[in-house]
Amino acid sequence: xxxxxxxxxxxxxxxxxxxxxxxxxxxxxxxxxxxxxxxxxxxxxxxxxxxxxxxxxxxxxxxxxxxxxxxxxxxxxxxxxxxxxxxxxxxxxxxxxxxxxxxxxxxxxxxxxxxxxxxxxxxxxxxxxxxxxxxxxxxxxxxxxxxxxxxxxxxxxxxxxxxxxxxxxxxxxxxxxxxxxxxxxxxxxxxxxxxxxxxxxxxxxxxxxxxxxxxxxxxxxxxxxxxxxxxxxxxxxxxxxxxxxxxxx
Amino acid sequence: xxxxxxxxxxxxxxxxxxxxxxxxxxxxxxxxxxxxxxxxxxxxxxxxxxxxxxxxxxxxxxxxxxxxxxxxxxxxxxxxxxxxxxxxxxxxxxxxxxxxxxxxxxxxxxxxxxxxxxxxxxxxxxxxxxxxxxxxxxxxxxxxxxxxxxxxxxxxxxxxxxxxxxxxxxxxxxxxxxxxxxxxxxxxxxxxxxxxxxxxxxxxxxxxxxxxxxxxxxxxxxxxxxxxxxxxxxxxxxxxxxxxxxxxxxxxxxxxxxxxxxxxxxxxxxxxxxxxxxxxxxxxxxxxxxxxx
Ligand SMILES: Nc1ncnc2c1ncn2[C@@H]1O[C@H](COP(=O)(O)OP(=O)(O)OP(=O)(O)O)[C@@H](O)[C@H]1O
Ligand SMILES: [Mg+2]
Numbered sequence: 118x119x120x121x122x123x124x125x126x127x128x129x130x131x132x133x134x135x136x137x138x139x140x141x142x143x144x145x146x147x148x149x150x151x152x153x154x155x156x157x158x159x160x161x162x163x164x165x166x167x168x169x170x171x172x173x174x175x176x177x178x179x180x181x182x183x184x185x186x187x188x189x190x191x192x193x194x195x196x197x198x199x200x201x202x203x204x205x206x207x208x209x210x211x212x213x214x215x216x217x218x219x220x221x222x223x224x225x226x227x228x229x230x231x232x233x234x235x236x237x238x239x240x241x242x243x244x245x246x247x248x249x250x251x252x253x254x255x256x257x258x259x260x261x262x263x264x265x266x267x268x269x270x271x272x273x274x275x276x277x278x279x280x281x282x283x284x285x286x287x288x289x290x291x292x293x294x295x296x297x298x299x300x301x302x303x304x305x306x307x308x309x310x311x312x313x314x315x316x317x318x319x320x321x322x323x324x325x326x327x328x329x330x331x332x333x334x335x336x337x338x339x340x341x342x343x344x345x346x347x348x349x350x351x352x353x354x355x356x357x358x359x360x361x362x363x364x365x366x
Numbered sequence: 367x368x369x370x371x372x373x374x375x376x377x378x379x380x381x382x383x384x385x386x387x388x389x390x391x392x393x394x395x396x397x398x399x400x401x402x403x404x405x406x407x408x409x410x411x412x413x414x415x416x417x418x419x420x421x422x423x424x425x426x427x428x429x430x431x432x433x434x435x436x437x438x439x440x441x442x443x444x445x446x447x448x449x450x451x452x453x454x455x456x457x458x459x460x461x462x463x464x465x466x467x468x469x470x471x472x473x474x475x476x477x478x479x480x481x482x483x484x485x486x487x488x489x490x491x492x493x494x495x496x497x498x499x500x501x502x503x504x505x506x507x508x509x510x511x512x513x514x515x516x517x518x519x520x521x522x523x524x525x526x527x528x529x530x531x532x533x534x535x536x537x538x539x540x541x542x543x544x545x546x547x548x549x550x551x552x553x554x555x556x557x558x559x560x561x562x563x564x565x566x567x568x569x570x571x572x573x574x575x576x577x578x579x580x581x582x583x584x585x586x587x588x589x590x591x592x593x594x595x596x597x598x599x600x601x602x603x604x605x606x607x608x609x610x611x612x613x614x615x616x617x618x619x620x621x622x623x624x625x626x627x628x629x630x631x632x633x634x635x636x637x638x639x640x641x642x643x644x645x646x647x648x649x650x651x652x653x654x655x656x657x658x659x
Contacts, residue, residue, distance in 0.1 A: 174561055176557055176560060176561060198563070199563045202560075202561060202562065202563035203563060205561075206561070207561040209554065209557070209558065211554055213554045213555060213557065213558035214558075215555070215558070215559075215573055215577070216577060217576050217577050226562075226572070227562035227563060227564065230564065230568060230572060231562060231563040231564055231568070232563075275562070276561075276562070279562060279563065
């Protein structure tokens, strides 16, 4: 249907506009993300970072512009949403695990129920994923019995179980205490090192600097400035970016 | 001064009313259960033990050849098996139907189809507020004595109609329980499910409902207790449940006034003994789930 090839952007935003009622939250966002890239989106609170990332997997609709994932228009009414969600995984700030299911069941549920894969095969994969996020031995724990950092890693494994091509992370460490932030960041770093395309909203500047290929700074619904971390952190041109960096660095 | 701390009021403004807190059962989803469960267990036991004494006292010194208590004793097995167990049957059937219909009505309340939602809203609002007795009479009079399905004639005796009549308001209330429980699950759960590709239907049945099942259990049991205590309404429609039978038994015994307290007291005790444990269990479950969630 689409003739997307890996040399084209895997996620492509053009002049995206989004409003809640009268309030315009995204005012013309454009962005290209290549396969295997790690993108960090930073910016002050309320600047529309979460909204932007949620539009990419159609959790929010948009009023104008275009969002394409692997060449497929996300906001096409004829879009096969399931096909999109297989491609795009999402991890939330508040983990949002299913509290009535164990860690293993949380990871297995979508592949079994949504993709109708064989439970035995999914279980092997799910156990491997939990091991990968360093949660061996916690398979049968319920979310309520896990720490925030552990829950967040289960959430990452749950998303990965759908074998997505792109992962979205929305401030996934913001609800964690400083000690557990690291274990989640290590997990994401591993993923990035394996070549997973990641789009992250984060306040962890050190992390962004270390793993990001490209950093976008948003303010009041527009991208003010973007560039590779080395340039971005040292040679920011816009006053708003410099103000923000002064505050957080 | 009635209050130690006068409520401060701006000059010329009406005084702010203190919150109105009626004593006794507050009218919330659990009022019946809370009221029942608040009775100390000892009282129930004492009531059961003192019951014969009260009966004797009412009979007075001039105890007849057969005391009212002895008369009651003679009737007890009949009243229990033919009467009270019938009430239990009616309540169980009405609850089963009410729950099944209520579950779907509750899901209709949160449906994305506006028309279905509106229809369900009208159904639920109407039947939650219409007096149960009125509804029972309507069902009794509106439904035929028998219905013909595929050439078969199925009789509809009065008691079946009362089951239907009781199931309708129960279903409306259960619908609200289901709606409330579903909406008490954070929207984040819906979003997590959506981002994993679950359809809306899958999300409701596999992710949302299993989570709020525990939350629905206490109010569901609360409605069961209310329903059970309402089954004597059926006696007004001529169904031979315990209150009808008790009245007939007293008539058979010559309608003597000293029979009133023992015979109706017995019926009351049966209802208390049946619903009290349910109420206690309900509150215990509610407390436990409240702590866990
Ligand atoms: N469901 C909604 N309805 C109305 N307005 C909303 C809604 N969600 C977000 N907004 C508004 O949109 C703006 C952008 O919100 P968004 O959550 O995208 O910001 P953010 O950059 O992620 O902020 P933060 O860093 O605090 O998470 C805010 O002004 C917010 O009030
Ligand atoms: Mg946000």
